[in-house]
Amino acid sequence: MSKLPRTKGSALxxxxxxxxxGADQVAAFYEQGVWRDASLITLLETRAATAPDRMLVRDDTGALSGAELLTQARSLAAGLERLGVEAGDRVAVQLPNWREFFVIVAAxxxxxxxxxxxxxxxxxxxVGHLLRDAGVKVAFTPAEFRGFDHAAMxxxxxxxxxxxxxxxxxxxxSSTASAHTRLxxxxAAPSDDFAPSPASPDDPWVIVYSSGTTSRPKGCVHSFNTIGSGARLLAEALAYRDGDVTFGPAPVTHTQxxxxxxxxxxISGGSARILEAWSAGTAREAIDRDRCTVVMTPPAMLRMLLDDGSTRGGDLPSVRLWILAGAAIxxxxMRQAGEVLPHVRLLSLYGRTENLTTTMCVPEDPPQLSVDTDGRALPGMSVRIVGDDGKELPLGEEGDVAFRGPTHMLGYLGLEEETDALFTPDGYSMSGDLGVMDENGYVRVTGRTKDIVIRGGMNISVRQIEDLLVAHPAVANAAVVGMPDSRLGEIVCAFVILRPGASLTLQxxxxxxxxxxxxxxxxxxxxxxxxxxxxxxxGKVQKAELWARARELASSTE
Incomplete structure (x- = not known):
């Protein structure tokens, strides 16, 4: 590939x-309606015009309607312009789940x-790695949050x-508390003379860093169309309605x-309730108070809520869908949720920062599929299981879960070779996740290509072991890694969290x-x-830390 173009005002x-x-595929995305000639500002202006007073987002301390958010974003954009921010510059936002995050993104x-x-x-x-890697010009942060001095950092x-x-x-x-500018x-600064200059929806819009479970985070560069098409297709799959209220405990600073x-x-005319810090009690109160209808969390959060002694049958009556992402159900x-929350439909979802949703179960699928599989590709997307050579494998064989569709990022920031290495000859992006596909296109993620134990030359994918461990009545959570062994190379090492009052031996x-x-x-x-x-x-287990701990344990027993 020839030298890539530079975004205006930057070295990106x-x-x-x-x-x-490719030009033909881009044209097809527009013709299909998954990409559109509409920016975030276009959508906010439409919301402000059609439902100016309807709440768009509520956090723990207040709420914003679409019209209020747009007004604040315009004022803030004028202030950022005075700070020297222009098209293509990077603006970092390190905030908890506060409504100001959305104002800053819009600005x-x-x-x-x-x-x-x-x-x-x-x-x-x-933070320093991300700021340097992205070449950030302006950063937003709390002065202090949960006892940590962000301003000093x-x-x-x-x-x-x-x-x-x-x-x-x-x-x-206080305005005198620091030499830094305050939001x-x-x-409060005047914005009458501000002239907006929004980018094309096909230009870089956000750089979201991968969660980095096994290596330093990479910057995934998305356009508004790659992110927006993912939101649009997911909303359609969930039959999202304009009266729906999404409950969002996941960090707003990540794709989920x-x-x-x-x-x-x-996009759908609904609203959201975001939560600053997760606990079973605060989550339940927020869902009930704001009558949330759609929830997306890792399975561990649902487990905590169900294990909380105050959650009883018939609770959370407003919730119709609970999407579980980031791990198998x-x-x-599933059985416990069916007993306590029989009115709630649980759906499995598997995705990655590079392309958002890869596969998911939809409300029309039989409930058991969300236990047995991680769903299948949504309309407009395609998933294959491929071998090391990038060629599609027969159904039922384990290989890399590869994706092709309109939601894929433009590339890793500053890592052109690593970006190119993702793709098979026919344009599928390999995930590094192992999985199998059945005859109906449903995928079961079985592990990572590197999330294996090689015991005496035998490759052991850890997902099956973890699922069986969690099914033990004494085990609340489990993670499996390889432990160095002088005879076999590696042996299987299990880290487990026990349920209250339980005990467990290796035997x-x-x-x-x-x-x-x-x-x-x-x-x-x-x-x-x-x-x-x-x-x-x-909420994903950091296997790198567990691998390091397993190596220490192995050394201490030699």
């Missing part, structure tokens, strides 16, 4: 939509700038990140929160798994009981 190298997809869109969401749990090393980053020129504090108590001051809690309600969780694990028909070679040879798993902000 990334493929254009035409280069990524950047008014200018044609590119939003870089940053997880609120990230600290100096990770960004003081250090201003000195060490060459591109960073300004830091804007959100919900800062409130930018919103951005799509589920902002774009789907905006254990059969016992009991062995008996349970052999009783379930698992081959002896796959049975864990080391058991480690832990109080908590290392998790990403999206």
């Amino acid at each position: 190298n990334v493929a254009t939509a035409i280069e990524r997809y 950047a869109s008014y200018l044609g700038a590119i939003t870089v969401p940053v997880m609120p749990i990230y600290r100096r090393e990770d 960004y003081d250090e980053l201003l000195d060490s990140v060459d591109s960073l020129q300004s830091v804007v504090l959100v919900r800062s108590a 409130e001051d930018l919103l 929160g951005l799509v589920n809690a902002f774009l789907i309600p905006l 254990p059969p016992d969780l 009991e694990v062995r008996d349970h798994l052999l009783g379930e028909g698992l081959p002896i070679q796959k049975v864990p040879e080391h058991l480690e009981v832990v109080s908590a798993m290392p998790l990403t902000a999206l």
Whole structure:
């Protein structure tokens, strides 16, 4: 591929939509209506005109209608323009689930700038990497959140990140508390002479960093059309209605929160309730108070809510759909949910930052499919199981889950070779996730290409072992990794969280798994009981940390 074009006002190298997809495919996306000549600002203006007073988003302290959000975004865009932000510049936003996040995203869109969401749990090393990697000019952050001094961290980053020129504090108590600009001051500035310059919906719109369970996060560059088409197709699959209220505990600074809690309600005429910090009690109260109808969480969050002693049969009467993403749905969780929340339909969803939804079950599917599979590709998308050579494998054979469709990113930021390496010769993007497909196109994700244990030359995918461990009555959660072994290379090591009052021995694990028909070679040879798993902000287990711990355990026993 020839040298990629630079976005105006920046040194951002990334493929254009035409280069990524080809002119014919781009034209087809527009003809099919999955891509549209409409920006975020266009959608907000439509919402403000048709339902100006309808709530668009509510957080723990207040709410914004579409019209209020648009007005604030325009004022903030004028303030950002005075700070020197122009088309193509990157604007980082490190906020918890606060409604200001959406105002900032819209303000950047008014200018044609590119939003870089940053997880609120990230600290100096990770934040510095993202700011440098994206070449961020302006960053938004709380002055302080949950005891951490973000303002002080960004003081250090201003000195060490060459591109960073300004830091804007959100919900800062005093204008004299810091030398940084305050969001409130930018919103109060006049905007009468502001002239919007939104980018094309095919230009870079957001850089979302992968959650980085096994390596440093990569910046996934999406246009508004790649993200927007994902929201549109997901809303159609869920039969999303204009009266629906989405409950969004996932971070708005990642694709799940951005799509589920902002774009789907905006596109479909609904609204969203975002939650600043997850707990079973606060989640239940928020869902009931705002009569939320559609919920998307990892299975672990539903498990916590169901295990909470105050959740009883018939609770959460407003909820009609609960989408479980990020991990398989254990059969016992489906059974428990059916007993406590019989009116709620559980749906499995599998996706990745690079292309949003890959497969999912829809409300019309038989409920058991959400236990047995991770769904199938939505209309307008295509999924294949491919081998190492990128060629499609026969049905039932395990291989890489590869995707093709309108929601795929333009590319990894600054990683042209790694982007190109994703694609098979016929344009499918390989995920690095292992799976099998049945005759009806339903996919079951079985693990990661690197999430395996190689025991004596035998490749063992850990997903099956983890599912069977979680089915044990004493186990609340489980993760399996390889532990170094001088004889076999690796042995299976299981990390488990026990249910309250439970106990578990390695022999009991062995008996349970052999009783379930698992081959002896796959049975864990080391058991480690832990109080908590290392998790990403999206609730995924950080296998890299568990691998490191397993190596330490192996060294200590030599």
